[in-house]
């Protein structure tokens with residue numbers, strides 16, 4: 001059953017309501033936020049860049065649209081042996097990340113965001129180094145907002161937990177990477193990103209901590225423990241409708257937060 005058909009059968013609408021129009025995007029992959037999630041976050045961030053920062057990114061770094069580079073880090077992670085940069089496993093008994101315990105070698109998403117933020121700000125670094133740092137940031141600032149990227153090592157962030165969703169078998173990590181993203185009511189992914197971005201004013205975003213990657217990670221950790229891992233299943237073995245609809249709302253909020261925070265990070269780093 002293809003994605004469009006599955007989406008049509010889904011009885012739970014996204015929190016945003018615009019006319020239902022065919023969506024031509026392919027099914028998400030099971031690696032990090034799916035490609036769609038990363039593109040949405042790139043689109044939202046791009047809309048929120050200061051004009052001077054947008055000019056710098058487009059002219060100096062030759063990146064026209066953040067969404068176009070948003071999946072690059074996933075494409076190179078196997079060849080470069082950088083898989084661990086995309087997540088952090090937290091001790092199963094803890095609801096918060098601790099560097100010394102959870103990332104002693106610094107090879108996890110939270111520490112890598114700090115490293116690349118420093119490179120991006122560093123005028124003495126080469127343009128090529130800074131451009132690559134920017135591409136990593138666009139991706140990793142998104143990954144840290146996926147609740148199961150702050151999951152438990154024992155189940156590999158939910159990869160080992162099998163669930164049934166819309167008539168087929170999947171796993172909890174893949175579900176949260178992309179299968180809960182629902183934008184079939186929009187003509188395109190940029191249109192969906194624009195609608196999401198339009199749902200928040202300065203009042204809401206000012207309540208979200210903008211800097212402090214560990215805080216973003218701890219939010220994700222709590223969402224993993226308080227919601228994502230508390231899987232509810234219907235009698236027919238499928239994920240319970242309440243779990244799916246609530247999960248979709250959480251995913252939308254996380255996409256939006258990631259876009260807002262990524263824009264802020266870039267505005268601060270490149271002003």
Ligand SMILES: [Zn+2]
Pocket residue numbers: 031032033073074086139143
């Ligand atoms: Zn990733």
